[in-house]
Each structure stands twice: as structure tokens, then as C-alpha cells.
Amino acid sequence: MGKSGLYWFPPQDDWMQRFRTAKSGPAAFADWVALANAPLDLVKTELLDGAFRKAFPAPPDQGLNAPPIRLALLGSSTTDHLHAGIRIAALRRGLFVSIYQPDYGQYWAELLDPVSALYGFQPNAFLLAFDARHMTRGLTAQSDAAATTAALDGQIAHLRACWDKARAGFDATILQQTVLPVFPDLAGQNEHILPGSPAAAVGRLNQSLRAAAAEAGVHLVAVDSQAARDGIAYWTSDTVWHRAKQEILVSAGPVYGDLVMRLLAARFGRSAKCLVLDLDNTLWGGVVGDDGVEGLTLGQGSAEGEAFVAFQSHARDLAARGVILAVCSKNDETNALAPFERHPEMILKRSDIACFVANWDDKATNLRRIAESLNIGLDSLVFVDDNPFERNLVREQLPAVAVPEVSEDPSTFARCLADAGYFEALTVTEEDRARGRQYQANAARASMAGAANDIGGYLAGLEMKLVWRRFDQIGLPRIAQLINKSNQFNLTTRRYSEADVRQMIDDPAVAGVQLRLADRFGDNGMIAVAILRRRGDLAVIDSWLMSCRVLGRKVEEATLAILAAEARRWGAKKLRGEYRATPKNGMVKDHYAKLGFTPISGDAGSDWFELDLAGYVVPDLPMTIEAA
Amino acid sequence: MNDEQILAELTEMLRDIFDDPSLSITPETSAKDVPGWDSMKQVMILLAVEEKFSIELTTREMDRLRNVGDLVTAIAGRLTT
Numbered sequence: 001m002g003k004s005g006l007y008w009f010p011p012q013d014d015w016m017q018r019f020r021t022a023k024s025g026p027a028a029f030a031d032w033v034a035l036a037n038a039p040l041d042l043v044k045t046e047l048l049d050g051a052f053r054k055a056f057p058a059p060p061d062q063g064l065n066a067p068p069i070r071l072a073l074l075g076s077s078t079t080d081h082l083h084a085g086i087r088i089a090a091l092r093r094g095l096f097v098s099i100y101q102p103d104y105g106q107y108w109a110e111l112l113d114p115v116s117a118l119y120g121f122q123p124n125a126f127l128l129a130f131d132a133r134h135m136t137r138g139l140t141a142q143s144d145a146a147a148t149t150a151a152l153d154g155q156i157a158h159l160r161a162c163w164d165k166a167r168a169g170f171d172a173t174i175l176q177q178t179v180l181p182v183f184p185d186l187a188g189q190n191e192h193i194l195p196g197s198p199a200a201a202v203g204r205l206n207q208s209l210r211a212a213a214a215e216a217g218v219h220l221v222a223v224d225s226q227a228a229r230d231g232i233a234y235w236t237s238d239t240v241w242h243r244a245k246q247e248i249l250v251s252a253g254p255v256y257g258d259l260v261m262r263l264l265a266a267r268f269g270r271s272a273k274c275l276v277l278d279l280d281n282t283l284w285g286g287v288v289g290d291d292g293v294e295g296l297t298l299g300q301g302s303a304e305g306e307a308f309v310a311f312q313s314h315a316r317d318l319a320a321r322g323v324i325l326a327v328c329s330k331n332d333e334t335n336a337l338a339p340f341e342r343h344p345e346m347i348l349k350r351s352d353i354a355c356f357v358a359n360w361d362d363k364a365t366n367l368r369r370i371a372e373s374l375n376i377g378l379d380s381l382v383f384v385d386d387n388p389f390e391r392n393l394v395r396e397q398l399p400a401v402a403v404p405e406v407s408e409d410p411s412t413f414a415r416c417l418a419d420a421g422y423f424e425a426l427t428v429t430e431e432d433r434a435r436g437r438q439y440q441a442n443a444a445r446a447s448m449a450g451a452a453n454d455i456g457g458y459l460a461g462l463e464m465k466l467v468w469r470r471f472d473q474i475g476l477p478r479i480a481q482l483i484n485k486s487n488q489f490n491l492t493t494r495r496y497s498e499a500d501v502r503q504m505i506d507d508p509a510v511a512g513v514q515l516r517l518a519d520r521f522g523d524n525g526m527i528a529v530a531i532l533r534r535r536g537d538l539a540v541i542d543s544w545l546m547s548c549r550v551l552g553r554k555v556e557e558a559t560l561a562i563l564a565a566e567a568r569r570w571g572a573k574k575l576r577g578e579y580r581a582t583p584k585n586g587m588v589k590d591h592y593a594k595l596g597f598t599p600i601s602g603d604a605g606s607d608w609f610e611l612d613l614a615g616y617v618v619p620d621l622p623m624t625i626e627a628a
Numbered sequence: 629m630n631d632e633q634i635l636a637e638l639t640e641m642l643r644d645i646f647d648d649p650s651l652s653i654t655p656e657t658s659a660k661d662v663p664g665w666d667s668m669k670q671v672m673i674l675l676a677v678e679e680k681f682s683i684e685l686t687t688r689e690m691d692r693l694r695n696v697g698d699l700v701t702a703i704a705g706r707l708t709t
């Protein structure tokens with residue numbers, strides 16, 4: 001089922017509250033911009049427009065992303081109801097637009113008259129929005145082919161004349177709305193056999209329009225394509241037409257406004273430039289650090305695998321026409337690169353990626369590095385990640401970055417990007433096509449140290465709940481799975497079978513703990529396992545492993561608190577931790593040092609660390625810990 | 629959903645559309661009672677109602693609406709079919 005409206009924005013339950021706060025003012029321009037970046041329907045668009053215009057009757061002195069736009073809207077039917085959507089779409093992009101609309105039917109006269117109100121307004125942008133009935137007037141089912149062609153040519157010629165007049169009188173960007181296919185068929189599916197059919201005429205007009213616009217440097221507001229995507233009933237209603245002479249429904253107003261503003265924003269160079277991609281479960285199914293290249297879901301006949309291939313193809317095609325690609329992944333770099341080097345179904349090559357960032361830092365810090373390395377603004381980035389935790393962290397820390405609210409299904413990623421229109425292009429030049437190669441030479445491995453973002457506030461707002469219990473029968477399969485699957489965040493990589501784990505349940509000298517993490521976005525399930533062994537007045541951490549998906553959330557500190565409590569229950573005085581290096585677990589080399597353990601001498605195969613429990617105090621943690 | 633509930637939902641919607649949390653809506657309320665309720669708002673209200681209740685109102689029904697009470701009746705009629 002396709003989605004309609006501005007669905008790439010995440011739902012915001014607190015929107016009305018924030019709106020009322022801004023309305024009671026004074027609110028900064030940036031606050032209004034934030035309110036516009038939401039999945040607004042017709043009512044909210046109207047509300048926001050009314051309040052914003054009261055707060056900012058004129059463009060703000062600062063904070064605009066481009067000079068104010070003065071848009072002349074020339075229509076042949078009622079178009080007042082579309083103004084709010086256009087203004088809010090401008091606000092969404094940190095732009096300001098004021099709209100002048102000549103009286104019904106007066107547009108041509110005003111274009112011709114150098115002292116008209118139109119000339120007084122001094123537009124720097126035009127939108128010609130002519131309704132389908134206007135564009136096909138005079139045509140009937142009786143009209144023959146020659147008469148029809150003459151009529152249609154006449155319509156295009158008239159549009160050209162409007163464009164010329166607008167160009168001659170003003171230094172303006174010209175937008176032409178295509179013709180909406182509002183007519184019922186008379187002949188049926190082969191309507192083209194009826195030369196005078198208004199329904200068939202619309203198709204012909206839109207085809208001629210595209211050729212004429214390309215020649216004249218006019219940009220199209222392609223409502224015909226959009227209606228094919230949303231369904232014509234979303235865009236128009238004969239009932240409303242008869243009632244109010246409004247061809248485009250006000251409920252489609254928010255999307256219409258966005259279509260218009262995408263073009264004007266592109267005109268000012270405000271389209272996004274760079275697509276930043278997460279890797280695990282975004283470009284392929286699975287976690288490469290844990291599953292290995294062979295364990296990934298990519299291509300090979302599975303529906304999910306094919307969906308990831310399709311998304312990679314879409315990204316590659318965007319790159320071919322000038323969009324920069326970057327990668328931002330939480331992985332060891334070697335693991336992140338492996339599928340690019342070895343997986344037979346990878347569409348994207350390493351050389352397609354202008355900036356490849358794979359490390360364990362938070363993604364907001366990494367996106368900053370990517371922007372800096374590519375020498376583009378944060379507001380040129382679009383970030384796609386399957387993980388709502390990462391998406392929301394970036395939204396909060398870097399509001400300038402566009403983060404589409406993709407669904408869980410990779411088969412929808414490409415459609416979502418296209419629908420959001422981030423990369424709206426007015427032209428595609430040879431330079432655009434060559435851009436990928438240009439950045440290749442500048443391959444940046446952003447390993448610069450930089451100040452990390454303070455994400456403490458974000459973590460606290462997640463309402464995280466860590467629930468732990470001792471090993472039990474029910475948890476056995478998942479515990480064994482984690483023990484045998486985890487490679488990266490795994491301190492000792494000891495592999496135990498389900499039978500081994502079952503024995504630990506009743507062993508009084510062993511405390512196995514399983515941890516589940518839930519937050520505002522849902523339940524992440526079991527994400528960590530640790531095994532403590534009693535050795536006199538020592539408690540030795542035999543195993544400690546964790547899902548990389550929950551790194552950076554202080555789960556490590558919380559797990560330590562739980563292990564310390566268990567050790568104290570035994571009367572142990574010290575906690576001992578062991579690190580056994582493998583080719584895959586380099587990321588936890590300093591794990592115990594970071595947690596405050598002191599290194600002690602060990603054997604050849606391992607590093608050993610110790611924590612004196614008398615001195616250990618549980619730190620403040622951004623989550624509640626519950627024993628189940 | 630009974631008429632009372634429909635009226636409550638309509639009241640909330642009209643309060644949002646007119647940006648007036650204290651707007652008083654009764655079955656007798658009509659366009660002349662609310663400042664700013666012009667023909668543009670009328671179309672907006674009808675579309676918002678159709679969207680919210682997942683119904684379609686006919687031209688004849690819309691032409692015959694005199695007040696909010698008539699709208700409640702029209703909605704209720706659609707919801708039971």
C-alpha cells in the first residue's frame with residue numbers, strides 16, 4: 001500500500017504542544033522551521049501558516065538560506081487554497097516566500113501591462129498553474145485530428161508567450177505546472193483513438209510541455225507524474241471542482257507546496273548533494289562484523305536480498321548523475337570494506353563511495369567529519385539508516401541533516417528517497433556525471449580526532465530499560481546463539497553449546513546473566529550475555545559479549561554494575577576480566593581499562609584486568625535496571 | 629460512534645482549523661457564527677471531515693448543510709452504512 005503525504009518525516013506527537021508554545025512566542029525563525037519539518041496535513045499546514053505569518057509578516061533579517069522569494073502565481077481557476085502549502089514548504093527549507101496572485105482571469109493582462117500590480121510586486125519567480133479544463137477548452141469528442149493538434153499547439157504557444165513575457169519583464173525563475181489528468185475516458189483504455197478526447201489531450205499536452213519547457217529553461221511542477229504515484233483521487237475531485245473551482249484538492253496542498261519549493265530551492269543550490277548510507281541492514285541484510293561476508297543477505301534470489309540489491313542500484317544511479325555517496329557505519333573498517341571487496345552481489349563498489357567512514361564513534365560526530373571532508377554543509381546531507389536510534393540521534397544533534405523516516409522494509413528505501421525529493425535537479429551536466437570520479441581521488445578516511453557530540457541528553461530521553469535475569473531454560477537458545485555468533489564485542493570468544501549453558505544454570509559456582517534492552521522505539525531483545533565464575537574471593541568474568549547495535553548507550557557500564565552486584569553477593573573482593581585477542585575483537589581491547597579496571601600480569605594468550613569491589617561505585621546511568 | 633462523539637471529534641477539528649481552543653461548537657453553529665469561516669474554509673472542513681471519518685459526502689448533502697448538526701447527521705449516516 002503506497003503512502004501519501006509527507007510521510008518521510010517522523011510522526012511528532014508533541015507537535016501541537018510545540019506549536020502552541022511557538023505561537024505564544026516569541027519564537028525564533030529556527031523554531032518555526034523545525035515545526036515545518038513534520039508530516040503536516042492540511043489542517044496543521046493552515047494552522048502553522050496563520051501563526052507564522054503573524055510572527056513574521058516580513059522576511060527575517062537572519063537565518064534565511066537564500067534571498068526572499070517573491071512568487072507570482074498565475075492561475076486559471078481558484079488557487080488561493082494552495083498558498084499556505086507553498087509558504088510552509090518554503091519555511092521547511094529555511095526559505096521565505098511571499099505570493100502575489102492576480103485576480104481571477106487577469107494574468108495575461110497583467111503580464112502585458114508594465115504598470116500593473118504584477119510589475120509592482122517585482123516577482124523573482126513565476127508559477128503558471130493552469131487547470132486541465134482551461135487547457136483543453138474548445139476540444140470535444142467530435143473534434144478531428146487536425147483541429148485537435150491545432151488547438152493543442154495553440155495552448156503550448158500561449159504558454160511560451162507567457163514565459164517570454166515573464167522573462168522579458170523580470171529576472172525570474174519560471175515554473176510551469178503540468179496538466180492534471182482529471183478527465184474520465186470516453187473510448188476506454190485506448191483513448192488515443194479519439195482525437196478530440198480531452199483525456200487523451202492531457203497526455204499529449206504534457207508530452208509537448210516537457211519538450212517546450214526543456215527548450216525554454218522552464219521547470220515543471222509535475223503533478224501529472226505525482227498523480228500517477230498517489231492516485232488521481234488524492235489530487236482532484238469533480239465534486240470539489242463544481243463547488244469551488246479548485247482543481248487541486250487542499251488536502252494535497254502540503255505535497256503540492258513541497259513540489260513547488262523543491263524546484264525553487266534547487267534553483268538556489270539548496271538541493272541535497274550527498275547521500276550518506278549506513279551499511280548493516282541498510283545496504284545488506286545482517287551485521288557483517290558478526291555474520292561475516294558469507295552470512296549477509298544480499299541478492300541470491302531471496303526477496304530481502306533482492307531488495308537490498310535494488311536499493312544499492314538506486315544509490316549507484318543517483319551517483320551516476322551527480323549525487324555524492326558516503327558511508328557512515330559502526331563497524332571495524334576492515335569488516336565494513338569486506339563486502340565491497342568480496343561479496344559477488346554488491347552493486348556499489350568502494351570507488352563509488354567518496355567518503356567511507358567506519359568506526360565506533362557516534363554517527364553525529366561522523367557526519368560532521370563527512371561534511372567537513374567533502375567540504376559541503378551539513379544541510380547538504382541525506383542520511384539513511386535502518387535503526388531508529390541512530391536516525392533520532394542524528395535528528396536531535398544535527399537538525400540540518402535530512403533523515404528520512406524509512407520503514408523497516410528495504411524494498412521501500414528507494415521509493416522513500418525519491419518521494420522526499422531531496423536531490424531535486426534542474427539540470428544534469430557533464431560535471432555532475434563526472435563528480436563521482438572527482439571525489440574518488442579525494443578518498444577520505446576520516447580518522448581525525450574531533451570533539452565528540454554530547455549525547456547524554458539524547459540517551460536520557462530514550463527511556464531505556466535494561467532487564468536482566470540469570471540464565472534460564474527459556475533463554476537458552478538465544479543465549480547459546482549470542483555466545484556462538486558474537487565476534488566483535490566478545491572479550492574471550494569462548495564457545496559454549498546449549499548443553500554447556502544448561503549446566504551453568506544449576507552450577508553454584510557460575511552466575512550467567514542475560515540482558516534485554518528496551519527503549520522508546522521498542523524492545524531490542526537480548527543484547528548481552530556475561531558469565532561470572534567463582535574462584536575463592538575472586539569473581540572471574542569468563543565471558544562477556546554484547547550486540548554492537550547497542551554500543552554507545554552505557555550498556556557496558558550497566559552490565560558491570562550487575563556483575564559487581566552478583567560478585568558481592570558471593571562475598572568476592574575483586575572482579576577479574578580477561579581479554580583474548582582475536583582477528584575480530586580488536587574493538588574491546590581497552591574495554592576493561594575504560595571501565596576502571598587495572599591491568600595485572602597474565603599469561604601469554606590473554607590480557608588480565610582487575611577491579612577492587614570495595615572501591616567500586618555504580619555510576620549514574622541513563623536507564624533503569626531491573627532484575628527479572 | 630454516536631452523535632455526541634461525532635460532535636466532540638468535529639469540535640476538536642474545528643478548533644484546530646480555526647486555531648481557537650475555546651471555540652464553542654453546538655449543533656446550531658453555522659458559518660456565520662465563526663469569524664473566518666468562508667467558502668475556502670468550507671471546502672477545507674469538508675475535506676478534513678472526509679479524511680478523518682473515512683467517508684465521502686455527496687454534492688447534494690454538502691449543498692444542504694445548514695449547520696454543524698446537519699454535518700453530524702450526514703457523518704452518522706455514512707458511518708452506519
